[in-house]
Amino acid sequence: MSELDTQRLRQLELLFAAFNRHDGAGVMAVMTDDIVFDAAAGPEACGRRISGAADVRAAFEGTFATFPDVSWECTRHAVFGDRGISEWIFRATAKDGSRIEAEGVDLFGFRGDKIVSKSAFRKDRPALPAKGAA
Template identity: 80%
Template sequence: MSDLENERLKTLEQVFDAFNRHDGAGVMAGMTDDVVFDAAAGPEICGRRIQGAPDVRAAFESTFAMFPDVSWECTRHAVFGDRGISEWIFRATTKDGSRIEAEGCDLFGFRGNRICSKSAFRKDRPQQPAKTGRAVA
């Protein structure tokens, strides 16, 4: 692996660490100002396209606000030339207590050691019912 590919791998690790801290500034530190993010769902063939660092950051921070416990358990990162991939398990709880747990991946484009494109893909698994019962103190 080249030095630049190693730098890009470190960028992926740092970005996902920031995602899991719910740190919008930290996530964006690994991305270019003109980053393009294609969300997993939306009305377009690409899902929903969001362009530019301010709008992409707002989209990520909206996810953090909607799911206060959201996390991405990364199972693998790989870099090959100016492309990268991260495989992960997305976990979150909805406002009604239902759980989302699904595998997914991101495809990345790099410019230098920063991410210039991110395209998300997530399994379309139904939400799992909220757990019922009494909490144990």
């Protein structure tokens, strides 16, 4: 693995650590200012495209606010030249107490050692009952 590949792999680790701290500044520290994020769901074929550091940060901070306990359990990161992939399990509790748990994958593009694109894919799964509910 090249030194650049090692740096890129480290950026993916730092990204998900920042996600799990709910740290918008930490998330953006590993991304370029012209980042393009394709969310898993939305009205476009790509989901919902969000461009630029300010709007991407706002989108992630919105997720942190909507799901105060949101977490991503990463099961694998890999880097292939200027592309990367992360496999994860998304977990969160909705305001009604129902739980969300779904596997997903992110495809990344890199420019240098920074993330320039993130495209999210997530399994579509019904919400789980609230903890303790029958």
